[in-house]
Amino acid sequence: MELRQLRYFLALADEKNFYRAAEAVGLTQSALTQSIAKLERDLGVTLFVRSKNGTVLTDHGRRLYEHAQAISAQVQAARSELLVRSGRQRTELSLGVVPSLPDEVLMRLLGQIRERYQGHSIKLVKDWSANLLPLLERGAIDFAFISDHFMAAAAVPEVRREPLFNDAVHVVVGEGHPLHAREQARLADLVGYEWAAVSVDPGWPQFLAQVFAAADLAPPERVIQTNAVTLAMALIGGGHAVGLASPKLLCAASETRVFRFFDIPELRQQRVFSLCYRARMVMSPSQRKLIDLFAELIREEFSG
Numbered sequence: 594m595e596l597r598q599l600r601y602f603l604a605l606a607d608e609k610n611f612y613r614a615a616e617a618v619g620l621t622q623s624a625l626t627q628s629i630a631k632l633e634r635d636l637g638v639t640l641f642v643r644s645k646n647g648t649v650l651t652d653h654g655r656r657l658y659e660h661a662q663a664i665s666a667q668v669q670a671a672r673s674e675l676l677v678r679s680g681r682q683r684t685e686l687s688l689g690v691v692p693s694l695p696d697e698v699l700m701r702l703l704g705q706i707r708e709r710y711q712g713h714s715i716k717l718v719k720d721w722s723a724n725l726l727p728l729l730e731r732g733a734i735d736f737a738f739i740s741d742h743f744m745a746a747a748a749v750p751e752v753r754r755e756p757l758f759n760d761a762v763h764v765v766v767g768e769g770h771p772l773h774a775r776e777q778a779r780l781a782d783l784v785g786y787e788w789a790a791v792s793v794d795p796g797w798p799q800f801l802a803q804v805f806a807a808a809d810l811a812p813p814e815r816v817i818q819t820n821a822v823t824l825a826m827a828l829i830g831g832g833h834a835v836g837l838a839s840p841k842l843l844c845a846a847s848e849t850r851v852f853r854f855f856d857i858p859e860l861r862q863q864r865v866f867s868l869c870y871r872a873r874m875v876m877s878p879s880q881r882k883l884i885d886l887f888a889e890l891i892r893e894e895f896s897g
Contacts, residue, residue: 596668599661601628602640606658609647663873686883689718689725689737692820693791693842702890709886721794721820726752729869736884738891741865754867757888758895760839762862763854769832770853778855780808788816789834791825804859839864841895866895 601618605625608614615625633640640654650658690699703715718728722739729737730751741754764783766772772782784805790797802812817834819825826843829836830852840854868888870876876884 596664598628598632599664601625602632602657603661603665605629605641605648606650606654606661609649611648666874686714686736686880687716687718687734688887689720689728689734689739691722691725691739692719692822693740693839694719694738695822695842698842698894702887702894705890706883706886715883721792726869729871732871735870735874735880736887737869739867739869741867751872752869753872754869755888756865756867757891758841759863759865760841760895761856762837762839762860762864764857764860765829765836765838765840765843765852765854767830767832767853768851770835772835772855773832773851773853775853775855778857780805780857780859781810783813783835783857784810786813787834788813789825789828789836790816790818791820791822791836791838793818793820808859837862839866866891 601614601620604617605611605614608617611622611625615622618625620628629641636653636657638653639651640657641648642651643649699717706715716734718725718734720728722737725734725737725739728734738757741756764778770786772778772786775782788801797818798813798816801816805812813835817825817828825836828834829838829843837860840852843852868884868891870884
């Protein structure tokens with residue numbers, strides 16, 4: 594079995610049409626048909642069948658497809674690695690990060706990566722965990738920094754996680770807020786205050802309302818939702834609103850503000866922040882080195 598045959602096989606498996614697959618690999622339809630037929634004769638199995646949905650894989654074909662994808666990825670990784678070593682290509686890395694990772698921290702991390710590792714190009718995508726996971730699964734991004742709170746392992750079996758640090762989400766207020774002078778607070782003490790959330794999830798106000806209703810308390814009258822960490826931090830840190838936040842992430846975003854965190858059981862959320870990637874992803878040594886450095890710097894930043 595030749596690499597060229599696997600390339601033709603993958604093209605037909607993806608296109609499900611001999612004409613389109615032949616165009617994709619620069620062959621005539623007849624030449625592609627002959628190549629696939631020879632591959633089937635050499636292996637002694639049928640790889641494709643024609644159906645109303647086009648040319649589709651058999652069980653044998655699906656098994657070969659998994660192997661062919663892995664082989665193709667390994668060949669591409671080897672090619673990229675050699676091009677990087679020869680100086681003809683830079684290492685490229687697409688990284689997704691949640692909005693709660695402060696820009697100040699991200700810029701600091703990128704600066705340290707720039708100093709310690711040359712020859713790379715990084716594409717950053719900031720979005721919510723629920724949006725990053727589909728991008729990760731289909732290969733639109735290589736890695737994602739997210740909170741495990743937002744992903745159930747059973748729902749994304751193709752995604753692997755490398756835990757980086759733990760934190761518990763607590764209620765937080767800033768200087769100037771009436772509750773800032775308190776050492777402790779209960780859920781009942783939060784009634785009547787405005788809230789701010791780094792979330793545009795329509796279910797977030799309902800979540801708060803349910804928590805207060807379960808305790809037979811009046812829900813917050815107003816909740817400001819935003820996808821901008823800086824705006825939410827200004828509202829909370831300025832004493833204008835109550836928030837829910839990871840102490841490690843929030844304090845890293847603003848070392849000049851003084852926050853007061855309350856551990857209120859009804860609103861406490863334990864989270865593990867992890868680096869995620871596709872289970873079958875083939876990483877080049879350069880990619881592995883770069884992502885290991887990112888993980889190391891994240892752990893150093895938030896290990897305290």
